[in-house]
Amino acid sequence: MIRDTNxxxxxxxxxxxxxxxxxxxxxxxxxISAHGHIPHKKNAILGLILLVVLFAGIAITMLSLQTxxxxxxxxxxxxxxxxxxxxxxxxTIGETFSxxxxxxxxxxxxxxxxxxxxxxxxxxxxxxFTPGAILPxxxxxxxxxxxxxxxxxxxxxxxxxxGADIMGTWTIKILAAKxxxxxxxxxxxxxxxGKDTDALVSATGxxxxxxxxxxxxxxxxxxxxxxxxxxxxxxxxxxxxxxxITGEEGVPDGVVDLFDYSAIVEHYGETGAPGFRPExITGEEGVPDGVVDLFDxxxxxxxxxxxx
Numbered sequence: 001m002i003r004d005t006n007x008x009x010x011x012x013x014x015x016x017x018x019x020x021x022x023x024x025x026x027x028x029x030x031x032i033s034a035h036g037h038i039p040h041k042k043n044a045i046l047g048l049i050l051l052v053v054l055f056a057g058i059a060i061t062m063l064s065l066q067t068x069x070x071x072x073x074x075x076x077x078x079x080x081x082x083x084x085x086x087x088x089x090x091x092t093i094g095e096t097f098s099x100x101x102x103x104x105x106x107x108x109x110x111x112x113x114x115x116x117x118x119x120x121x122x123x124x125x126x127x128x129f130t131p132g133a134i135l136p137x138x139x140x141x142x143x144x145x146x147x148x149x150x151x152x153x154x155x156x157x158x159x160x161x162x163g164a165d166i167m168g169t170w171t172i173k174i175l176a177a178k179x180x181x182x183x184x185x186x187x188x189x190x191x192x193x194g195k196d197t198d199a200l201v202s203a204t205g206x207x208x209x210x211x212x213x214x215x216x217x218x219x220x221x222x223x224x225x226x227x228x229x230x231x232x233x234x235x236x237x238x239x240x241x242x243x244x245i246t247g248e249e250g251v252p253d254g255v256v257d258l259f260d261y262s263a264i265v266e267h268y269g270e271t272g273a274p275g276f277r278p279e280x281i282t283g284e285e286g287v288p289d290g291v292v293d294l295f296d297x298x299x300x301x302x303x304x305x306x307x308x
Contacts, residue, residue, distance in 0.1 A: 018230070022271065035084070061185040064073040076221050078107040080190045081202035082115075084182060087206055092213035096127065096173045099182070099206065104164040108192035108199050111262035113167065116187040118203070123180035124208055127171040128224045134161040135168070138225070139261060148185065152304075157297050160167045160193055171222050174210040176280050181207050191262035196250040243303040245278045252278075254308040260300050267292045 085100045103110070103193035113135055119126065126149050129142045142151040153168065155161050183205035192199035245260040247253025267279045274280065275288040281296045283289025 016040065026108065030155045050057050079199045080105045080108055080110055080192065082113075082188070082203040083188070084204065084206035087204070089206065090208070090209040090211060091174045091182075092211050093174050093177055096171060096219045096298050099170040099172055101132075101167040101169070102164065102272060103161075103167045103190075105162050105192070106201070108195070109160045109162040110135070110155070110190055110192050110199070111160050111265040112152070112191040112258035114150075114152045114187070114258050116148060116150045116185040117182055118148050119182045119186050120178075120180035121295055123174075123176050123178050123210060124182075125173040125175055127173055128222050129168055129170055130222070130225050131168045132166045134163075137301075139258070139301060142224075150187075151303040153296060154258070155265060157265050157294070160265050172208070174208070177210045177212045178205065179209045181205055186187045187198040189258065193266040194257045196246055196259060197248045222295060241303065243300040243306075243307065245281075256300060261297075261304070264292060264297050264300055268297070269293070 006101045083102050085102050089097060089099065091097055101115070103113070126144065129149075129151055131138055131151075131153055135155050137154040137156065138151065139154050140150070140152040142149060149170075151168075176306050185201035187201055188200060189198040192201040227231070241252075241254065241256065243256040243260055244252040244254060245263045247255070247257075247259055264279050265278055269292060270277065270279075271291045273291045274283075276290060277292060279296055280288040280290060281299045283291070283293075283295055289295075
């Protein structure tokens, strides 16, 4: 047989290229798309980063809002608060009991308080009021008018009060078997040193429940506390309204009230040239003497409640 030397020799087919390779033996480059990206893995990572940023932003915003809320809550507690104690009282017809007024000045220093409380005169009778040690000066004695009782108290000039204590005590008698309440009215005000406006933050009343009894036991009515007498000074030089030192706007407002009393207390004992402060109203000679003292306080007490 003659061998044809010009024939082309055929290589055997590469069968390995037609056999699928196992996944773990493929080249990493085979996973990259035609555009050179790894779309699914990259999108998943970006999505995860966006979610982390979003949740972090929400958490920071909520924390900021809570901090602002807590700050506002603390701010509302910087002024004086009043409360009647106990908050609820049950007593029988004819029974008498004591009801205290507690004051917490918080961050303020209090010089005077003007109290107005409403009550049901068919359910209870308010027999008397006794001031406590923290505001012992009765600037205006208690009055009862159409179910509203009022009294104005001040501190001793050299002892403005800061803290929490009992401001005074009411003596109350049950008249009927019914539920009623005693509440502070919106006219209630508190004067604090360094403030020319009402410093009162909140005032909480009490609920009184009267019940029937077969034989009520009467009690002796306490004697009302008299108004302490101040030390009178010489007749002051006539002015439009002596004692009208300041008001809610920081200037005289045409009425001698607890803010004028508070101004005397705040500067009590200060000295300077005669008339160095508006609180230096008078002295032993009937003219300003360069010291804020008892004579100036006496003028405010004498003219308390007067208007121009």
